Amino acid sequence: MAGESVLVIDVGTSSVKAVLFDGGGRLLRASDHPVETLAPHPGWAEQDPRGWWQATIEAVRALEITAMPLAVTLTGSMQNVIALDSEGASLRPAILYSDARVGPDEIAALKTYLPVDFERRIGNRSEPALCLFALDWLLRHEPGMMASVERLLFGAKDAVIHRMTGRAVVDPTCATTTGLMNLAARSWDAEILGALGLSPAVLPDILDADALVGPLLPGPAAALGLEEGIPVYVGAGDGGATAWGTASEAHDRPHAYLGTTGWIAATMPLNVARPPRDAYTLAAPVKTDVIVISPFLAAGLAIDWFAGIAGRPVAELYAAAETIDAEPPEVLFLPYLIGERAPFFDRAVRGSFLGLDRQHGAEALAYAVLEGLAHAIRDNLDALPIRPSTIALAGGVAGSLTVARLIADVTGATVTVPSASRIVTAYGAFRLVAPVLGLTTNDGEAETLVAPRPERAERAARRFAAYRLSTAQARSLATYLAGEPFVEPGQPEAPAKVPAKRGRPKGSRNKAKAAPDRG
Known part of the structure; x- marks a missing residue:
């Protein structure tokens, strides 16, 4: 007999989490259970999908579930390219969202074959992390x-x-x-697929996050220690699930996420977002809204790096x-340890500490790293069409209230921290399916509120201005260190080279047949 619980599986970049919620959330x-990221070449980032499944087995079995859950739903990292054969086995490691193998010349060359209104159709700029460009590669x-x-998957x-x-x-x-x-x-675009030479038969079905996929099959159920037949729901990619986990599907309540990477995002109607814009615009996991999300590459990664040093x-x-x-240091940190994705795209820029003094120890530098993350949040918030009074904070780094205070100071908004900030993405997946399961949630319970400190307003504004100025200098210096002429920030750069068109084979470059239905 099914218990009043829901199992959520969160397939993240660093680990797979299995979370069991009761009927009230x-x-x-x-x-x-951890997963490994592979880097066979500089700038590459790949993971083995078999590792995701094994980590899922380990994480779910560790829960020691006895009363079977009402349902299973999932969340996890997005913007991955996963290639499967006719047996459902992965043909190669998945290419991750953080992979940097595709360069600007390759993007420009492919764009000559895409519809002229390509960016309007997809609602986003042509940036390398789009799966389209990894597929072309x-x-x-x-x-x-x-x-x-036989099948391509993307989450x-x-x-x-x-x-x-x-x-x-x-x-x-x-x-x-x-x-x-x-x-x-909210459907695959036939003209874009045709330009790339992809058959729609290899693509997955686009279903809302609260849609039923099907029953848990016998073999996988045995591996997970669950009963076969439990209904499995689509769930949402981590960007969508975190929006629901922080209750920021409300139009006046953006959320900031600080995991290994980070972002700030707000939900709004499509006509308010008016994409494409410099930030990402994502379809909301259900209904018709969009989530405008501005992602940056180093959040928890930065503090983990410094802890190791x-x-x-x-x-x-x-x-x-x-x-x-109480007496913050003046040292300033730029968190561009692996380049940056937003509010500007620059894979060459690198991080730094500025204003170092011989009296600065590990504590001062750690504080500077956390302040650098707050500056990244403010920098990306400015790219969104919203000026909020409240920001919900989630992710592992949200466990430090110092981060919440620094974000409140630099943005001028009150920061709310859910009590379960480390599993807020999983909670969002729960909230998405709760209505179709007839369950209610307990939103807003045990949130910590952190207000901006008026006495820190002048310092925060001065420090953020220094952060932006230092960022501009760091970007120019990165090109100079790479052997290119130094360009003063604010000065025009040399015109970019326009790549020549490539010849492309005619016809579909993938098999047209669909994979057999194994449900």
């Missing part, structure tokens, strides 16, 4: 592998759903990140930063 148990560099593709959680149910699906939020979906229509646990550095917050 309260946490019962949680566990996680695979078609040119691994044509033999691509000829064997890590969708690879797990495929193992659990045999169906190929994707939610609208994740589908937006591919560069293949018409945002207004300092030889100190992250929790200890959080505590030290809390202690010195």
Whole structure:
């Protein structure tokens, strides 16, 4: 007999989390199992989908579930390229959203074949992380592998759903990140597919996050320690699930997420967002709104990096930063450890500490790293068409109230921190399916409110201005260190080279037949 619980599986970049909620959305148990990121060449980022499934098995079994849940739903990282063969096995490691193998010349060359209104159709700028460009790279560099593709998937959680149910699906939020979906229509765009030479038969079905995929199949159920037949729901990519987990589907309540990477996002009607814009515009996981999201590459990654350099646990550095917050150091940190994605795209820029003094120790530098993340939040907030009075904060780094105070100071908004900020993405997946399961939620329980400090307003404004000025200098310096002429910030750059058109083979570059229904 089914219990009053819902199992959520969160297939993240660093680990797979399994979270069990009761019927009211309260946490019962949680566990996680790490996953490995591969970098076979500089700038590449890949993961083995078999590792996602094995980590899912380990995480779910660690919950020791006895009363079977009402349903299973999922969330996880988006903008991945996952190629499956006719048996549902992965043909190669998945290319992740953080992969940097595609350069500007390759993007410009492919764009000559795309519809002239390509960016309006997809609702976003032509930036390298779109799955479209990774697919083009695979078609040119691994044509033999691509000829064997029976299914393409784009979300890590969708690879797990495929193992659990045999169906190929994707939610609208994740589908937006591919560069293949018409945002207004919420369907695959036939002209874009034709320009790339992809058959629609290899693409997954786009279903709302609260749609039923099918029953949990016997083999996967046995591997997970669950009963077969439990209904599995589509769920949402992490951007959409986190919006619902912070209750920021409300139009006046954006959320900031600080995990390994970070973003700030706000939900609004499509006609308010007016894409394309410099920030991402994603279809909301249900209904017709969009989520405007401005993502940056180094959040928890930055504090983890510094903890490794300092030889100190992250929790200890959080505590030290809390202690010195009364008299904050003047050292400034730029968090561009692996380049940047938004509010500007620059994979060459690198991070730095500025204003160092010999009296600065690990505590001061850790504080500067956290302040740098607050500056990144403000910088990306300015790219959104909203000026909020409240920002919901989520993700692992949200466990440090120093971060919340610094974000409140630099943005001037009150920051709300959910009590379960580390599992807020999983909670969002729960909230998305709760209505169709007839369940209610307990939103707003035990939130911590952090107001901006008026006495810090002048300092915060001065420091943020220095952050932006230093960023401009760092971007110019990066090109100079790479052997290019130094360009003073604000001065015009040399005109970019326009790549010549490439010849492209005619006809479909993938098999037209659909994979057999294994549901």
